[in-house]
Amino acid sequence: MNIYIVRKIAFFIFVLFSSSSFSSSDSLFSAGVPSLAPMLKNVTPAVVNIYTINEAQEKNNYIDDPFLRKFFNIPGQPKSKKRNRSGLGSGVIIDSKKGFIITNNHVIAKAQDIKVRLHDGREFKASLIGADPASDIAVIKITPKNLTSLKFANSEKLLVGDFVVAIGNPFGIGQTVTSGIVSALGRSGLGIEAYENFIQTDASINPGNSGGALVNLKGELVGINTAIIGSRGSSGSVGIGLAIPVNMALDVTQQLLKYGEVKRGYLGVSAQDLTGELSKAFGINTIRGSIITRVQNNSPAEKAGIKVGDVVTKINNEPIDNTAAMRNKIGLLKVNSTISMQINRKGKIINTNVKILERKISKQSGIKINTRLQGMVFSEIKENMPEYGKVNGIKIVKIKKNSKAYSVGIRTNDIILSINNIPVQKIEDLEIVSGKNDSEIVVHVQRGKRTAFILLQ
Known part of the structure; x- marks a missing residue:
């Protein structure tokens, strides 16, 4: 069957x-x-459709070609046309009294105009309160008039096999409900976001569902629908949908409401997953944990006595299974908070306290950028470049060999297509996409005909 x-x-x-x-x-x-109708009657009014307008530049590859302009004696400089491009997604009302709505950052990124349509057909113009590209969470606000908000579940108590319902606006056709189960928990290392701790579900999630609600059978919000994994060329659901756990989303939301951005904790280490071979080499009787490969000078980690070769096994008395788990744990902590860390150092268990600090955001060429982009010189793709008219992105024209980007394989002449799944074309986009935070970023890079997602930690 x-x-x-x-x-x-x-x-x-x-x-x-x-x-x-x-x-x-x-x-x-x-x-x-x-x-499910009685439950959905109370839930669906809290899930909204989001429509955005972005201004995009459109170039004519033939008229803009300098040889053709000269051949046909076309005077003046080529001008790009500006056209409005629409986007769509979903959102969840989390505060009916203040009109706050949570959605995905990629739904509203670079939007000039945001509109929200409620379940009852009413439409509102929304304003952006704050966004966090690293976790792909954003908060917008509408006029609070007879709104319905959702209750929150504790996503830490969610179990594989629990039934869930996804609600959103797939393909812009209108509010749609699908059902399924929790297929897996704690999905990470997918290269979709800088901070990944996804709920995996087989409830159908399609383009336009992003930012919508994943609820349990009590109608409580357990996650924010964010992404799908499909076969190459597929644009729809194939049974692997991903949602950000509501606990993580609310932690980010609290900071966005308070500061307009997320102030992330900074430990000052590089790390990798502990393997069976490394475990034997270091004389450790566990394969779970994250092994420290580098400690930055004058960092919180160095001040706490953490050394290269230490294996982090617990943070705040919670087990750390791998490097992604440690990165998520540290990155979601409040700045200036003190945490307890359990370390296995050559078989000896050491407990230490570390004060998590905020990393300073650097400035380069007059704009704020993520420090992980330092050591590179960027250029917009110009007429005299072979990539002109063929690819949209930002070209790396120079890179230092001691930079983070070089150490993970990025090279001169690579094209950055997107950062944290948000397309970039202008130098200013570097600040828009990554300048408001200094956490890990996922860079989509093209080299020749090949592309790859690269995590800059």
Whole structure:
């Protein structure tokens, strides 16, 4: 029997026999038949459709070609046309009294105009409160008039196999509801965001669902729908949807509401996953943890006595399974907070406290950029470059060999297509995309006909 049908039958049975665990107001029965409709009646008004307008420059590759201009005696300099480009996504009302809506950063990035359409058809113009490209979370605000907000679940208590419902605006066709289960937890290392701790679900998520709600059967928000993983050339759901856990989203949201940006903790180390071979070499009887490969001078880590070769096994008494887990844990801590770290140093357990500080944002060429982009000289793609008219991005014209970018494989003449999944074309885009935070960034790089996502830690 088709596994999809089996799962739906299992879902029906679950709804049938679990209804007694819910209050009458949250009943999963409608007219005596198992149904999600009663729950959705209270949830769907809190999920909104988001429409954005971006201004994009459009060039005519033939008219802009300097040889053709000279051949046809076309006077003057080529001018690019500016056209409005629309985008779409979803959002979740988290504060009905103040009109705050949480969505994905990539939904509203570089938008000049943001509009929100409610479930009842009302439309509002929204303003941007703050955005965090590293976690792909943004907060916008509309006029609070008879709004409905969602209750929050504790995503730490979510289990693989729990039933969930995804609500959003796929392909802009209007609000749509799909159901499924939690397929996996703690997905990371996918190269989608700088900070990854995704909930994986088989509830159908498609373009336009980004920023929408993932809720449990009580109608509580458990995650923010963010991305899909599909086969090459596929633009729709193939059963692997990813959502940001609500606990993580709310931590980021609190800082956006308070500061307009996220002030991330800075430890000052480079690290890699602990393997079985490394574990034996270092005389450690565990393969879980993150091994320190570099400690920056005068950093919080150095002041706390952390050394190269130390294996971080716990932070604030919570196990650290790998480097991604450590990066997420540190990056989501509040600045100036003190944490406890358990370290395995050649088989000896050491406990130490570290004060997490904020890394200073650097300035280069008159704009603020992420420090991980230092050591490179950038240029917009110009007429005299072979990439002109063929690719949109920012060209690296020079790179220092002692830079972070060089150490991870970025080279001269590479083209940066996007940072944290946001396209870049102008030098100013570096500040818009990465200048407001100094956390890890995911850079999409093209070299010749090949492209790759590279994480700058």
